[in-house]
Amino acid sequence: MIKKEYRDIYKTALVILSILLVIPLIYIFDRIKWKSDTDYMGIFIIALGAVIFLLANRLGVDTFRTELEDNAFEYLLTLPISRSAIILDKLLPRLAVIIPPVICYEIMILLTKKIQWGRLVISDFFIFKPGYFPFLVILFLLLSFFTSLFRKRNAVGLLTAAALIVFAVSGFALKALLGTVAAPFVQANFTGMSFLLALFVVDMIIGTAFFVVFRKFDVKSLNQHSEKFVLMALGPLILVSIAAILILLISNNSSTPL
Amino acid sequence: MIEIKNLSFAYEKTKVFEDFNLSISKGKVVLITGVNGVGKSTLLRLIAGALIPDKGKILFPAEMGKDPRKKIGFISDRLSLYESLTIDQAIEFHLSFYDVNRFDDTLINHTKVKRTQKIKELSMGQRTIFHLSLVMACEPEILLIDEIIHSIDVYLREIFLQHLINIISQREITVVMVNLNFTDIEGLLERIILLKGGNILVDENIIGLKQKVRKIVADKIPAELPLLFKNNTPQWTEFYVYPFREDFRKDINGSVVDLDLTEIIKAFIGREYT
Numbered sequence: 230m231i232k233k234e235y236r237d238i239y240k241t242a243l244v245i246l247s248i249l250l251v252i253p254l255i256y257i258f259d260r261i262k263w264k265s266d267t268d269y270m271g272i273f274i275i276a277l278g279a280v281i282f283l284l285a286n287r288l289g290v291d292t293f294r295t296e297l298e299d300n301a302f303e304y305l306l307t308l309p310i311s312r313s314a315i316i317l318d319k320l321l322p323r324l325a326v327i328i329p330p331v332i333c334y335e336i337m338i339l340l341t342k343k344i345q346w347g348r349l350v351i352s353d354f355f356i357f358k359p360g361y362f363p364f365l366v367i368l369f370l371l372l373s374f375f376t377s378l379f380r381k382r383n384a385v386g387l388l389t390a391a392a393l394i395v396f397a398v399s400g401f402a403l404k405a406l407l408g409t410v411a412a413p414f415v416q417a418n419f420t421g422m423s424f425l426l427a428l429f430v431v432d433m434i435i436g437t438a439f440f441v442v443f444r445k446f447d448v449k450s451l452n453q454h455s456e457k458f459v460l461m462a463l464g465p466l467i468l469v470s471i472a473a474i475l476i477l478l479i480s481n482n483s484s485t486p487l
Numbered sequence: 488m489i490e491i492k493n494l495s496f497a498y499e500k501t502k503v504f505e506d507f508n509l510s511i512s513k514g515k516v517v518l519i520t521g522v523n524g525v526g527k528s529t530l531l532r533l534i535a536g537a538l539i540p541d542k543g544k545i546l547f548p549a550e551m552g553k554d555p556r557k558k559i560g561f562i563s564d565r566l567s568l569y570e571s572l573t574i575d576q577a578i579e580f581h582l583s584f585y586d587v588n589r590f591d592d593t594l595i596n597h598t599k600v601k602r603t604q605k606i607k608e609l610s611m612g613q614r615t616i617f618h619l620s621l622v623m624a625c626e627p628e629i630l631l632i633d634e635i636i637h638s639i640d641v642y643l644r645e646i647f648l649q650h651l652i653n654i655i656s657q658r659e660i661t662v663v664m665v666n667l668n669f670t671d672i673e674g675l676l677e678r679i680i681l682l683k684g685g686n687i688l689v690d691e692n693i694i695g696l697k698q699k700v701r702k703i704v705a706d707k708i709p710a711e712l713p714l715l716f717k718n719n720t721p722q723w724t725e726f727y728v729y730p731f732r733e734d735f736r737k738d739i740n741g742s743v744v745d746l747d748l749t750e751i752i753k754a755f756i757g758r759e760y761t
Contacts, residue, residue, distance in 0.1 A: 233569070233580050295569060299607075303567035307535045308584045309557040447538045453499055 230310065230318040235325070237295055238288055242326045245284045249276055271344035271351075274337045278357050281330050285366050288323045289373020290380060303448045312444050320374065327370060331363050338362070355421025365421075368428045375432070375439040378446075379455040388435075388459050388466075395470045396431045400424035402473035405480035430469060438462035488513035488661050489534060489629065494543035496526075496533060503529050504685045507543070513628075514659040516675050518666060520752055521682035522759045527665040528564060530682075531631045534663065535561035551628060557585060560622030564633040564665075566614045570607035574617065577606055578624075585625040594620045597646050612639035619647060623654065630654075632664045636671065644671065651675065669748040676748070681755050689755060693748065700751045701731040705741020712738075716754040716761065727754035 256269040296302045305315065338344075338359050344352040355361050372392065379385040403423035438461035442454050494507040503526040511517055519527050532538040534545055536556045547555040568577060578590050592602075598613040609617060615635050622630070636644055648671055654660055655675065666672060679696055681689035691699065700715065703726040708714070715729040727746075728735065736743060746754075 230580070230583070232583075233572070233576070295571060299568070299570040300565060301567055301569045303532070303537045303563055303565055304569070306537045307556060307559070307561045307563075308581075309554040310584055311554075445539055448532060449498060449538065 230315070231322055234319055235322040238291065238322060238326055241287055241291065242284055245280060245287060246330060248280055249273065252276055268344065270337075271341060274334065274341060275344055275351050275357060277330065277334050277337070278362065281327065281334060281366055282356075282369060284330065285327055285370035286373045288327060289370045289375075290377050292319050292323070292374050292377040294377075306447060312446060316440075316443065323370060323374070324367070327366060331366055334362065335359050355424060358421055361421040361425055364425055365428065368425070368432050371432050372428070372435060375435045378439070378443070379451065379458055384459040385455060388462055391463065391466055391470075392431045392435055395466050395473070396424070396427050398470055398477070399430060399473040400427035402476040402480075403427055405476055431466070434465045434469070435462050488515075488548060489663075490544075490546040491534075492544045492546065494533065494545065495541045496529065496538065497541055498529075502685065507685060507687075509680070509687065511661060511663060511678075513548075513661055515677050516655060516662040516664070517678045517680060518664050518669070518672070518676050519680045519682065520666060520669075520756075521688070522756055525682045526685060527682060528633050531561065531633050531663065531665055532563070534629070535559055535563075535631050537561070537563070547629075555629075557625075558628040559631065560625065560627035560629070561631045562615070562618050562622060562633060562635060564635050564638075566611070566618055566635065568606050568614070568618065568621075571605060573603050573605050574600060575602045577617075578602075578621065581621050582624065587625050590624045591620065594623075594646065594650055598643065612643035615639050616643055616647060619650065623650075626658075627660065629661045629663070632662065634665050636666065637668045648672065648675075669752060673748045679748070679752075681752070683759065696751060697746065697748070699730040700746055700754065701728050702726070702744040702746055702750065702754075703728060703739055703741050704744060705739060708741070709735075709738045716758040718754075718757065727757075729754075 252269060252273045259265055259267065259269070296305055310318075338352065338357065341352065343350060344357075351357060356365055372389075376385055376389050376392075400423045403426050406423075438458050441461060442458040446454055489509075489511040491507060491509040494504050495502075496504045496507075519530060521527055529538060533540055536559070547558075551558045569580065572580060574595070582588060582590065595613075595617050598609075598616045600609060600613050600617065606614065606617070615638075636647060639647065651662070652675065655662065662675075664672065664676075669676075673693075676693050678692050679689065680687055689696070703712075704723050705726065706724065708726045708728070712726070712728050712735055713730060714726060716727040718725040718727070
């Protein structure tokens with residue numbers, strides 16, 4: 230199963246990563262024609278970081294693509310393999326594909342001191358910081374992975390949107406809880422820990438709902454399973470967002486930090 | 488061999504089975520039939536593990552191991568496989584779940600498929616034969632065949648059935664088939680189960696059932712005879728009687744006709760529509 234999964238995804242990974250080839254091509258063109266002093270290495274590293282997020286999303290979203298497109302769920306579920314082994318066999322190749330580019334990114338960003346675009350220090354954005362980047366990529370991949378089975382259902386689209394809102398709101402709330410003032414999302418020297426934790430909480434909620442539903446997953450209508458999944462995930466997400474909003478309100482009204 | 492106990496299953500709000508019980512002995516060839524939508528294919532999917540019962544249990548003998556699916560071969564009417572794989576890749580993928588590494592391609596050689604062809608490029612018949620080969624490579628103890636035989640051409644159907652006959656004669660394999668056309672498979676069957684409204688309406692061995700159902704061609708029959716189904720043709724009226732007893736003959740003013748399986752099932756199913 231792992232071999233098949235790997236075969237299914239490595240081409241996708243190559244296609245997505247090949248987007249980056251544009252940058253060396255522009256660099257060559259620049260050397261010949263414009264001779265500007267643009268920091269192409271910096272652009273390449275940031276582009277690599279962005280493409281890795283794109284790849285993580287694609288790999289996650291495509292988790293059950295072949296089963297859905299080939300109508301192969303019935304076949305898969307009648308094979309002697311447990312539901313948890315199916316998840317593991319799908320997850321491991323995805324991690325194996327995403328980890329090498331992440332390592333490349335980490336090495337490159339650590340070797341580069343600062344990546345700037347005008348006055349904006351892009352390398353200071355928490356999502357590009359080497360300490361947060363790998364965790365954010367993996368959590369992002371997991372979020373797409375957990376919602377992939379039901380991705381064509383409207384309710385799941387709403388759920389994903391809700392999850393991202395909860396991620397943002399609870400990120401600010403956690404930051405407030407940690408004693409700092411809620412700051413604009415894009416700001417230099419921004420601490421990413423709050424958002425990393427917020428994404429972890431969102432992943433835990435959606436992941437738990439996915440595991441519970443997938444444990445009893447069968448070839449009944451996908452809508453039926455999808456409904457169960459949305460209902461299971463939505464309750465805790467609403468509770469977390471209410472708690473986050475309350476924390477934000479209290480911390481904004483209070484003169485002393487929480 | 489297969490023990491279904493107090494099984495309940497529903498698709499959303501449509502109940503299919505409630506407190507359903509059935510046992511199928513080892514080595515028997517059983518036909519499950521009934522009107523469309525009665526739950527025949529659902530029952531096979533429940534046994535195969537593609538569907539999970541809402542309540543109740545499906546028990547298999549301990550010797551089938553922790554995961555009985557290892558010993559179950561299922562050929563569904565959807566012919567569900569990874570269509571984007573080539574035949575070679577599909578074989579490698581399938582066998583990797585079983586402790587088997589040998590694939591007998593005698594059967595698929597009849598279908599003129601190439602091992603490099605993708606599953607989606609195969610015709611219905613080729614896919615069915617390939618699916619049977621794939622399933623049989625893993626030497627299942629239980630073979631579940633959904634209503635697929637009659638969607639393939641006569642030549643491949645014969646190959647399929649011949650192979651099935653060979654398997655049944657060589658090994659003690661339990662075969663559960665779902666079908667609505669019985670002419671080709673009548674010789675294979677030992678037991679027939681007719682479902683109605685999530686319950687078993689008829690559960691008989693084939694020989695016994697053939698003795699119990701008779702067609703009477705007459706103007707009328709005595710009211711006390713257990714009438715199963717009445718069919719009016721332009722020329723005469725056919726009365727299907729079940730259960731038929733030999734002593735009924737003295738009261739009948741007409742001819743009593745022995746029936747083949749197709750006609751018997753037609754009578755049972757016809758009754759559901761009248």
